[in-house]
Amino acid sequence: MSILDTLVILLYFFILISVGVAGVRKARTSEDFALAGRNLGLFIYLGCLAAVILGGASTIGTARLGYEFGISGVWFVAMMGLGITILGVFFARRIYGANVTTISELLGRRYGKQTRLLSALVAAVYTLMVSVTQVIGMGTIINVVLGWNLTTSMLVGGGIVLFYTILGGMWSVTMTDIIQFIVMTVGIFVFMLPISVSSAGGWEGLTAKLPAAHFDLSSMGADKIFQYFLLYVLGMVVSQDIWQRIFTAKTMKISRNGAIYAGIYSVAYALALSVIGMCALAVLPGIKDTQNVFASMALEVLPSGLLGLILASVCSALMSTASGTLLASSTLVTHDILKQYWFKDISDEKFVLMSRIITLLIGALAITFAIWIQDVLVALDVAYAILSGAIFIPVVMGFFWKRATQKAGFYSIVVGTIVVLAGLAIEGITSTNPIMYGMAASLLTMIVVSYVTPADSTSVLEAFKERAEEEEAGSEETGKVSSML
Known part of the structure; x- marks a missing residue:
């Protein structure tokens, strides 16, 4: 790279750090730190x-797959885009209306404290692994561009x-995500895509040089x-880092529409990178x-x-995904584990400090794992396999099946997690089967345990439903007031 290119990248990093520092003044409460005060408008939320x-x-990964398999x-x-669209159409209203901070908090409200703890552990592992993929990606780019060894680049x-x-x-x-x-x-749509096509001789040149299968x-x-359907469509629906973004929207309508638009944008992005x-x-x-592939082409x-x-x-x-998933993982640990079991009476100020410390520890762990794994697609497959196989069934059935009991929700996550991990160990981390085994085991456990254990009291289910309806009504009223102002 030329000195000019290096300066552009260093300037960009400096801007991000400066904007990040500016965010300290806004993050005064735990809700500010975890959810940006639940106050984002459509454009900022979509971005x-x-x-x-x-x-x-x-x-x-998509550029790599385009190189190997073509279109x-x-x-x-595209499966991620489909998943986030489904989340917006079918789940955003219910999720946003619950007025929670994490997916585990919602599951705990439906299935009890044990399920909240267990699901927090599973979701924290998932978000940690997604963070790992981003660190690997950053290391890859810096390694190719600046010539540093991969470990230093990741650090x-x-x-x-x-x-x-x-x-x-x-x-x-x-604030950094909008930038x-x-x-x-x-960078991708205005410059990289058209210049790449032109360098290949236009679309006609591309069709002449590549095999028909591409x-x-x-x-x-x-x-x-x-x-990919099992991993990403289902994974998006129950992903803590995505849910945490849903909770930042100012109104329920913004949360739903923004998710749909983000899904459409994701498909366009996938096509461009392919x-x-x-x-x-x-x-x-x-x-x-x-x-x-991408860095070499650039x-x-x-x-x-x-x-x-x-x-x-x-x-x-x-960086945008890495920061979001790091924060999601630390929020799960602090909000659903530490605060619930060891720091119940902690002040809001100390809770923010604890959140920063846990974020530091999880970030250090993510960088360590990235240096160890060093394959971006493998790390992501493991993360989504655990999430889809263990969490998807309890979340969906908790919303749509009244007969699901608290014990059934807990044991379905336990069984699903064990089956997924055992399947990955036996058949390999690139196998699709462990996900299906885990989901099947989770579903079977949910049904059997629900029918062999006493049904939850009507008061529990009604409280869950009424709380969501009250919060949803409140969010819609807030939206109307905001629009009038």
Whole structure:
């Protein structure tokens, strides 16, 4: 890279750190730190939601899949887009109306304290693993661009994100995410995509240079596409980092519409990155480590100055998801475990301090795991396999099946988690079967235990329903007042 490109990236990092520091003044309460005061409008909410969905695995992974499989690589992130759209259409009203901070808090309200603790542990592992993927992605980019070894690159990239996340919590994450969303959108759609297509000789040149299979949406294979459905469509519906963003919206309508728009944006992003990967195959057919496809293509085709902007846009995608998932994991640990069992009477000021300390510890753990695993798609597969196999059934049936009992919810998570982990250990972490085994076991456990144990009292179910309806009505009234003002 030229000195100009390096300066652009360093300037970008400096801006993010500065904005993150500014977020400290807004993060005065625990709700500010975890949920940005539940006060985001549509544009900011949409940008933050899209930014947390489209991280390092989405950018680097989709370009890699486009290089290997062609247009079929779109399925990876398109399934995330489908999942977030389903979340907006069918679940946003119920989730937002519950007025909770975490998915575990909602499950605890429905199934009891034991389920809250267990689901918090499972969801915290998931969000930690997603953070790991982003650190791996940042390390990959820095490694290719600056030539540092991968371990050093991960330490630097992960350290920057950890720094501003600790300082301002969700307010810092929100403020930096808007910058990252804009840079990411401009970098990919305005510059990288058209320049890549042009470098490959236009669409006609691309079709002439690549095999026909690269233009077939199914070339990846039905089994892999189905795996992505299980991992990401179902995973998005019960993902704590996504739920935590849902809770930041000012009104229920904003939470629902923003999720739908973010889903549509994700599909467009997936298509753009798949095409960029295809162009890389035409221009650079000999890339050995396909995880470096995007960075290698950028270095090959972009002029000085613009290269720095594009690589900054990739770092934007990585950092936005990393900060969101780090905060989600620390929120689960502090809100659903530490505060519930050891620090019940902690003051709000001390709780914010504790949240910062836990975020630091989880961030250090994420960087350590990233250095150990070093494969962005493998790490993400493990994270979503655990989430989809263990949490999806209890969440959905808790909303839609009145007969589901508290014991059934608890044991369905226990059994689902055990089956998923055992399946991954036996069949390998790239196998789809453990997810289906886990979901089947979770569903069977939910049904059997619900019928062999006494039904929950009507008061428990009514309290759960009434609380959601009251909060939903309150959020809608707040929205009307906000619109009048």
